[in-house]
Structures are given as structure tokens and as C-alpha cells.
Amino acid sequence: MISVKKVNNKPLNLLERIYLWEIARGLLVTMRHFFVNLINPKGMPTVQYPEQKITLSGAARLRTRHRLKVRADGSPKCVACFMCQTACPAYCIRIEAAEYPDNSVEKYPASFDIDLARCVMCGMCVEACPEDAIAMDTLEIPGGVETRTALMMNKESLLRNLPGEPSVKGAANRLANEYLKARGEK
Amino acid sequence: MPKLTIDGNTVEVAKGATLLEAAQQLGVYIPRYCYHPKLTVSGSCRMCMVEVEKSPKLVTACSTEAADGMIVRTTTDKVKAARKDVLEFLLINHPLDCPICDQAGECSLQDYYMAYSLAKSRFPQGDKARRAKRRAVGPHLVLDNERCILCTRCVRFCAEVTKTSELDVMERADHSYIDLKEGKALDNDYSLNIADLCPVGAFTSRDFRFKTRAWFLKKTSTICLGCATGCLIEAHHHENAVHRIVPRPNAETNTWLCDHGRMTYKAVRAGDRLAKGVIKNGVIDLEPALREVASRIDEAHSAAAVLGSPWLSVEDNAALSRLAGDALKTENFCFDFTAEQGIRDGILINKDPAPNTAGAMLLKAARGGLTLEEFSRRIGAGQIKVVVTEARAAAFIKDVVKASGARLIVFATNKAQIPAGAYATLPYASYFETPGTFINHQGLRRRAEPAVEAQEGVKPLWEMVNKLAVYSGTSLRLHCAEDALKGINF
Numbered sequence: 001m002i003s004v005k006k007v008n009n010k011p012l013n014l015l016e017r018i019y020l021w022e023i024a025r026g027l028l029v030t031m032r033h034f035f036v037n038l039i040n041p042k043g044m045p046t047v048q049y050p051e052q053k054i055t056l057s058g059a060a061r062l063r064t065r066h067r068l069k070v071r072a073d074g075s076p077k078c079v080a081c082f083m084c085q086t087a088c089p090a091y092c093i094r095i096e097a098a099e100y101p102d103n104s105v106e107k108y109p110a111s112f113d114i115d116l117a118r119c120v121m122c123g124m125c126v127e128a129c130p131e132d133a134i135a136m137d138t139l140e141i142p143g144g145v146e147t148r149t150a151l152m153m154n155k156e157s158l159l160r161n162l163p164g165e166p167s168v169k170g171a172a173n174r175l176a177n178e179y180l181k182a183r184g185e186k
Numbered sequence: 187m188p189k190l191t192i193d194g195n196t197v198e199v200a201k202g203a204t205l206l207e208a209a210q211q212l213g214v215y216i217p218r219y220c221y222h223p224k225l226t227v228s229g230s231c232r233m234c235m236v237e238v239e240k241s242p243k244l245v246t247a248c249s250t251e252a253a254d255g256m257i258v259r260t261t262t263d264k265v266k267a268a269r270k271d272v273l274e275f276l277l278i279n280h281p282l283d284c285p286i287c288d289q290a291g292e293c294s295l296q297d298y299y300m301a302y303s304l305a306k307s308r309f310p311q312g313d314k315a316r317r318a319k320r321r322a323v324g325p326h327l328v329l330d331n332e333r334c335i336l337c338t339r340c341v342r343f344c345a346e347v348t349k350t351s352e353l354d355v356m357e358r359a360d361h362s363y364i365d366l367k368e369g370k371a372l373d374n375d376y377s378l379n380i381a382d383l384c385p386v387g388a389f390t391s392r393d394f395r396f397k398t399r400a401w402f403l404k405k406t407s408t409i410c411l412g413c414a415t416g417c418l419i420e421a422h423h424h425e426n427a428v429h430r431i432v433p434r435p436n437a438e439t440n441t442w443l444c445d446h447g448r449m450t451y452k453a454v455r456a457g458d459r460l461a462k463g464v465i466k467n468g469v470i471d472l473e474p475a476l477r478e479v480a481s482r483i484d485e486a487h488s489a490a491a492v493l494g495s496p497w498l499s500v501e502d503n504a505a506l507s508r509l510a511g512d513a514l515k516t517e518n519f520c521f522d523f524t525a526e527q528g529i530r531d532g533i534l535i536n537k538d539p540a541p542n543t544a545g546a547m548l549l550k551a552a553r554g555g556l557t558l559e560e561f562s563r564r565i566g567a568g569q570i571k572v573v574v575t576e577a578r579a580a581a582f583i584k585d586v587v588k589a590s591g592a593r594l595i596v597f598a599t600n601k602a603q604i605p606a607g608a609y610a611t612l613p614y615a616s617y618f619e620t621p622g623t624f625i626n627h628q629g630l631r632r633r634a635e636p637a638v639e640a641q642e643g644v645k646p647l648w649e650m651v652n653k654l655a656v657y658s659g660t661s662l663r664l665h666c667a668e669d670a671l672k673g674i675n676f
Contacts, residue, residue, distance in 0.1 A: 082399045097396040104319055105288040107396055130285050143461030175286075175319075 050144020063123045063136040066114055068158040069165075072180055076159055077133035080109040083132055084125030092118035094124060104175045109155060116142040116151040136161065190256035205247040205258055206234055212258055217269060217298050219276075219385045221248035222338035224373045224441050226347060231276075231337045233298070235268045235566075236255035236260045244268050261649025266302070273303040278314040280386075289387030291400035317363055324352075324372030326445055327381060327389050332362045334388035340364060340380045347533065348443065364388070379442045382432055394430045394448070405433060409624060410465055411497070411617055412447035412611060414538035415439060419447070421618060421637035427455055428618055428637055438630060439460070444534050450545055451618060454638065458601035460613035461641045472613070473641055476650075479574075479595050479610045480657030483514065486572040486593070491518035491585065493561065494549060495576030496525070496540035498647060499634065501667035505545055505648035507553045508662050509574065510671055513581075518570050520561040521550040523582070523634045527627040536627055540578070544625040552674040562586045576647075577603035577611070585664025612654075614647040615640040621667065667672035 015021050037044050047054055052124035056062070062106050098110035119142075130136045136177075145151055189198045199208045204227070209216050219231035229249040236247045238259035244264065251428035259265065260506075276295065284290045341353045341364065352370040355362050358417050366372060372380070381391040389459040410417040410431070417440035422430045428451040433443035437510075453459070463475020483490045492510035494503045503521060504616050510519035523546045525538035549555075557562070564570045565586045573580075573587065577598035580587070584605060585593050593609040599616045619640035645653075652664040664670055 079285045081267070081290075082402075083285070086401065099396055104227070105286065106320055175283075 007118050007155055020044045028104055053058070053141075056137070056139040058182060060139060063121050063126075065116070065138045065140040065142045066119075066125070066136050066153065067160045067162075068155070069135060069140050070110060070159055070161045071176055075103070075110060075178070076112070077131050077157065078109050078129075079105055079107045079111060079133070080112075081107075081130060083130060085129040087124040087128035089122060089124060090118045092116070092120075104179045106175070112155040112158060114153040114158065116153060117148055133138075188254040188256070189253050190252050190258060192258045193260055199252050199646075203252050205236060205238075205250045205256075207253045209236075209247060209258070209260065210515075216218055216247045216260060217294075217302060219294060219335060220339060220340075222339055222383065222579055223437075225339060225342045228338050228342065231615065232272045232334065233276075235265060235272070235348040236360075237265050241407065244578070244619060252625075269298075269302040270305060273298060274305055276306070276335050277303075277307065278309050279332070280335070282311070283330075283333060285328075287333065287387035288390040288395060288400070289333075289384070291446055293387060294385035304603075307674045315360075321655070322392065323366055323389075324377050326378045326392055327372055328392055328395060329364070330388050331365075333386050334364055334387055336362060337385060338364075339383045339385070340389055343376075343380055343383055344372075344374070347379075348376050348473070351601065355555065362616065374530065375444050375446065376442055376533065378445050378448050379433075379443055390414050391430065392589070397429050398424050399402045402464075403429060408539075408635045408637060409632045410443065410447040410450065411541040411624065411634065412444065412450045412539075413536035414525070414541060414543055414627040415484055415529065415534050415536040416536060416541055416628075416630065417443055417447060417630050417646070419443060419615075421451065421672070426638045428447060438628065439626070440534055442534060443452060446535070449522050453600050454616050454618045456600055460598055460601060460611065462602070462613065464601075464604065464608075464611035466609065475612060476657050480654055482593060483572055483574070483654075484594065484658050488516055489518075489571040490514050490516060490583060491561070491564070491570040491573050492516075493519070493573055493579055494521035494561075495579030496523045496538075496543040496544050497578045498546075498576050499542060499617065499624055499667075500545040500548065500620055502651075503542070504573070504670035504674060505651040505662070505664060505667070507549055507555070508653045508664070511553065511654055512662055513658060518556065518561070518564060519553075520556045520558055521546045521553065522545065522555065522558045522561070538627065541626070542624045542625065544576065545623070548625065549674070558582060565590050565592050568592075577605060577608075578607040579610070597650065599624035604617040611649055613644050614650050615644050620646040626670045649665050 023103050024171045068091055080095050082095055085093040085095050092115040096108050096111045097107055100108055121127055123136055187197050187201060189196060192214055194214055195212050197208055197212045197649060199211060204644060206216050206221060216234045216428050218234045220228045221234060227249045229246045232246060234247040235244040237259045238245050285510060312504055319330055319332060323327050323329040338355060341355060344353045345351045352366055352368050352372050353364055354363045387485045402424045406421045408419055408421050411420045418434040418436050419431050420434050421428050431448045431451050433440055435441040462469050463472050463476055465475060492506050492507050510516055523543050525540060525543050530537045562583055565583060566589060568590060570592055571597060572593045574595045577596040580594055580596050588607060594607060595610045596608050597614050598604050598611050599614060604611050619632040620635050620636050622634045626632060648664055648667050648670050654663050655662045
């Protein structure tokens with residue numbers, strides 16, 4: 001059974017039916033904005049993205065461009081478990097795994113590509129990550145580029161810690177922490 | 187014949203059958219780690235506990251013989267609690283390695299935890315016992331003792347199936363761990379079965395290691411062409427690349443699969459894979475190569491000959507026979523291959539390394555042709571000047587060809603197969619890329635099914651034969667592989 005909602009539209013009065021007066025009223029709004037902006041151009045809310053960008057607050061609760069977190073020794077926290085690639089509904093993540101010969105973490109991503117042109121910014125990869133290795137908190141909104149290749153992120157362009165971020169604390173990866181501790185890095 | 191009741195259903199089983207087998211007969215699944223149908227019963231994992239009426243305690247289904255009038259319950263609260271507790275114990279020291287463990291996705295610990303436990307760990311992560319992590323224990327396997335649940339399937343496999351006994355449980359009680367016996371390496375011909383057997387990620391394959399995740403793999407049922415045994419296998423592939431081969435257990439031939447057979451897929455994506463023709467040592471495009479080969483065949487005229495191959499499917503051999511009979515119109519063709527058949531090591535590996543000797547003989551019966559001795563004699567006597575064959579079959583006539591200087595034209599999938607002195611080589615799609623029928627040493631007809639797509643331009647052998655015939659002026663009218671089989675009672 002489809003529920004039907006009845007909308008009681010107010011019948012138009014004579015002035016509205018004449019139409020011209022309503023047009024003039026609309027144009028008045030436009031003209032007001034035009035002159036206000038002409039006199040005070042700095043008050044315009046429009047941002048000339050991507051040439052001009054607004055600074056998003058650090059506490060902004062939004063999903064922005066991805067980054068891969070880094071351990072103290074500069075290696076990616078990511079262990080190439082493919083959880084994000086599996087969870088991604090847009091099939092935009094592509095990982096190739098490789099093996100560390102000495103590091104007891106054993107596995108790391110030889111390549112980690114995100115095609116931002118395909119990404120739907122849903123944040124499933126962040127949800128799925130068991131190592132807290134991927135985050136969407138760079139406060140950069142992707143999209144304003146001139147070539148498609150500029151939207152292809154790779155391991156090198158994704159690896160980055162935020163200023164002041166502790167690199168080991170909170171790491172879910174026990175083996176990584178042990179390895180770093182053994183090497184005297186905290 | 188004892189008759190017993192399991193979860194309210196009555197079943198009659200053979201004498202000596204265990205409760206687990208009886209339940210299986212009824213379709214009741216009992217979780218297990220250490221039980222394997224082809225290995226002796228160990229009863230060490232305690233996962234298969236069931237409730238038997240009038241028995242004071244729960245019993246292990248895998249080691250309790252079914253008796254007449256038994257009333258077994260597998261879904262009571264007591265059984266559920268037992269499973270949950272067993273899992274909790276097994277998981278106490280199990281590391282949180284799933285992100286880096288190749289078993290993830292096909293791991294019994296993961297599966298049973300989701301199905302029977304879902305309990306939070308009461309054990310602090312820092313208190314977990316530590317054991318040796320990854321360690322190569324042979325050419326094909328990696329051992330991670332920390333992940334092991336000591337089900338001893340691997341120990342029993344080495345003791346009972348390969349009878350090499352490389353592995354054993356070292357020390358006692360909660361100190362125990364699986365290790366190689368002193369001075370041994372896990373290098374038997376069947377070692378990769380242990381990676382399949384291992385219900386957790388303790389033994390994993392070195393070859394498959396970190397290649398992809400188990401849940402991405404698509405599965406194609408096909409057959410192994412490593413020898414005349416013709417084991418049933420499953421090719422696991424992802425994004426048009428085969429990543430591993432596992433056995434498809436069946437009553438006729440195999441429960442296991444040998445390491446050699448498991449590595450046969452490597453040739454498909456090897457760097458020396460042929461996609462173009464080779465004339466002498468120079469690679470040239472396929473069409474000019476075909477033209478060149480056709481003109482050499484036409485030049486030799488009635489001195490051209492065709493040699494079938496026990497490495498090719500029945501259809502492709504039939505296409506070669508059509509090439510000889512209908513296009514070259516020559517009597518000089520041979521499908522006569524004899525090789526000693528039989529299991530060499532008492533497990534799986536056959537004395538005959540070719541997968542289709544019986545199939546080639548079937549063509550001999552249907553189409554006639556020369557015996558291999560007569561064929562070789564004619565090459566030696568100079569009656570045959572051009573031989574068209576498959577690369578590995580060229581080994582049968584290697585010496586006479588060299589002595590007589592006859593031109594050898596071979597079909598090959600990889601550069602490494604090309605015999606020395608071959609005049610021309612034409613590529614064809616391997617049997618991971620194209621279907622084909624093979625007859626194993628027992629006379630069983632088995633079908634290879636394509637798991638991946640061939641590289642662009644690489645065609646099945648029958649299609650290459652068809653093209654070759656067109657270039658030399660006759661149409662064989664082969665539109666599919668089965669067209670070649672016309673007139674063969676098969």
C-alpha cells in the first residue's frame with residue numbers, strides 16, 4: 001500500500017496570477033545581491049574552488065582525502081590485508097602485497113593505489129581497516145584537478161602523518177610495535 | 187550394521203563407523219579440526235564433542251564408534267557450551283594475525299568462531315604465549331608455530347601418507363609445538379598438501395604467500411596435466427591469473443595432489459610464454475609465421491608429416507590428424523605412443539609424464555597411421571622432410587631429426603619447450619586457457635576447463651591447425667574443437 005500525502009496548495013490570488021509582479025519581485029532579490037556584492041565584494045560567500053580553498057577546521061566532521069599512516073621508522077602502518085579493497089564499494093583501491101625479509105610484521109603494501117576519480121568518499125575503507133592505517137582526515141577535498149592522473153594516489157603520495165601525531169601509539173599492530181621496540185625506536 | 191539416532195533422525199551405518207561419519211551420512215555437520223577422512227583419528231582438538239544418552243560425559247564424535255541404539259544429540263546446550271569453551275581455549279594463545287595471515291577467509295578458527303562462539307577474549311593480549319613466527323620449513327611451506335592449534339594433521343599426513351615422518355610434536359603438554367625432526371626438511375613430493383590440511387594458518391604455501399586474498403579467488407574445476415594420473419583439481423584464479431591449484435578429492439584418483447602438479451600453472455603466466463611465432467630464433471608475427479610454415483609444408487609436399495602428442499588433448503590430436511589426412515593428404519602421420527603406466531611412488535605420481543598417452547592411442551585406433559619406429563625410420567631414410575608436431579613430443583624423434591636434417595615445426599606454449607634445432611614454432615593456448623579432453627592411465631575421460639583467458643592472438647591448437655591448413659590451400663572447416671572429432675568413435 002503506497003501512502004499518499006495530500007498537499008493543499010494555496011490557490012493563487014489575482015496579483016500572483018498576473019505573473020509580472022512576481023517576476024519583478026524575484027528580480028529584486030537578484031538585483032539586491034548584485035549591488036550588495038558590487039559594493040562589498042569581500043562579503044561574497046562564493047569560493048573560487050579549486051584556485052581558492054577555504055581552511056576547514058581540524059574538528060571538521062567530514063571525510064576528506066585519504067592518507068596512510070606511518071610508523072616511527074617511516075614504514076606504512078598498512079599490512080596489506082586487503083580489507084579496505086574488499087570493503088570498497090567503488091573498487092577504487094588496489095593493493096599489491098609484499099613480504100618484509102626481517103620485520104616481524106611480515107607483510108607490507110608494495111603498492112597502494114587509490115583512484116580518487118572513482119572514490120565515493122564513503123569511508124568504508126577507514127571502517128574496515130584493522131590496523132588503523134588509513135584515515136580520511138587530511139582536510140583536502142579532492143576533485144579540482146586538470147588531469148585524471150592527478151587523481152591517482154599511490155603509496156608515496158598517500159603516506160603521511162598529521163603534524164604532532166604519535167606514530168606508534170594506538171597502533172593495533174602488536175608485531176610492529178615489538179619490532180620497533182626491539183630496534184630501540186619508540 | 188548398527189542403527190542409531192542422531193538429533194532425532196535414525197541412520198544405519200557400517201560396522202566400525204564413527205559418530206562423526208554417521209552424522210555426515212545424515213547431513214549433520216559436526217565441527218572438527220583434527221579429524222580428516224583420510225588420516226587416522228587423533229581426537230586431540232575436542233571440537234567434535236557430542237552428547238550421547240546414558241554417557242556421563244560428552245564424547246568426541248570422531249573417535250567414538252557408532253553402536254546399536256545410541257541416541258546422539260549435537261545441538262544441546264551442553265554441546266554448544268563445550269564447543270564454545272574448546273574454542274576459547276584454542277584461541278587463548280592464538281595471535282591476532284588475521285590481517286597478515288594467508289589462511290584468513292578459509293580458516294576454520296575464523297569460521298567456527300563466527301558459527302559457535304562469538305565470545306570476547308578473557309585473556310589479555312600481552313599475556314599470550316609467544317612462539318616462533320614464520321620460518322621456511324622446506325621448498326614449499328612456511329611454518330608459524332604461534333598460529334598452530336596442535337591438531338597434528340600435518341604430523342599424521344607425513345607419517346601415514348608420504349611415510350616420510352618429517353614432522354613431530356616436540357615437548358609436552360602446554361609446551362608442545364610442531365617442528366621438524368632433527369636433520370629433516372619438509373621436502374617430500376606432497377608437502378603442499380599440508381598447507382591445505384592445516385585448518386589454521388600455521389602451515390601456509392610459500393608459493394601462494396601474499397599473492398592475493400582467499401576470498402577474491404574464483405574456482406574452476408579442471409584436471410591436472412602433470413602426468414598420466416590425471417588428478418581432478420581446482421584452479422583458483424583472480425583477475426585472469428591462476429594463483430594456486432588445489433585437489434578436488436574423488437574416489438577414483440586423488441585425495442591429494444603432488445607439488446609438481448600444483449606448480450604446473452606457473453607456465454601459463456611465465457615470462458617465456460609465446461604469443462607470436464618463432465622462425466629459427468627470431469620472433470615474428472603470427473600471420474607471417476603461419477605463411478612461412480605453410481610454404482615450407484607445401485614445398486615438402488608429400489614428404490611432410492604430422493606427429494601427434496601425448497601432451498595434447500584428444501581434440502587437438504584429432505585436429506592434427508585432420509591436418510595430415512585432409513590438408514596434407516599424406517600417410518605420414520603417427521599417433522603411436524607407448525609409455526609405462528602406473529603409479530610410481532604408490533601415492534599419485536605416474537611413471538608416464540605425459541597426460542594423454544591413452545588419448546593419443548585412441549586416435550591411432552580411429553585414424554591409423556604409422557608406428558613410431560616406422561615414422562622415425564622414414565625420417566631417417568629422408569622420406570619425411572618436414573615434421574609438424576608438439577614441442578614435447580618432438581623429443582621422441584629428436585635424434586633422427588638431427589641426423590637426417592628434417593625440418594621440425596612445433597607447436598609450443600612456452601619458449602623453454604622449444605626443442606633445439608626447431609625450424610619454426612607456433613604458439614597455442616595452454617589447457618588453463620582452453621578446454622580439452624584427456625584420458626588418464628585408468629582410461630577415465632576427463633575434461634580440462636579454461637580458468638583464464640589466453641593472451642590476445644593466442645589461439646587453441648585446433649584453431650592454429652585450421653589456419654595452417656587454410657594457408658596451405660585446404661579448409662578443414664574446424665569451427666570448434668569438437669569438429670575435429672568427426673568420424674571418431676569417442
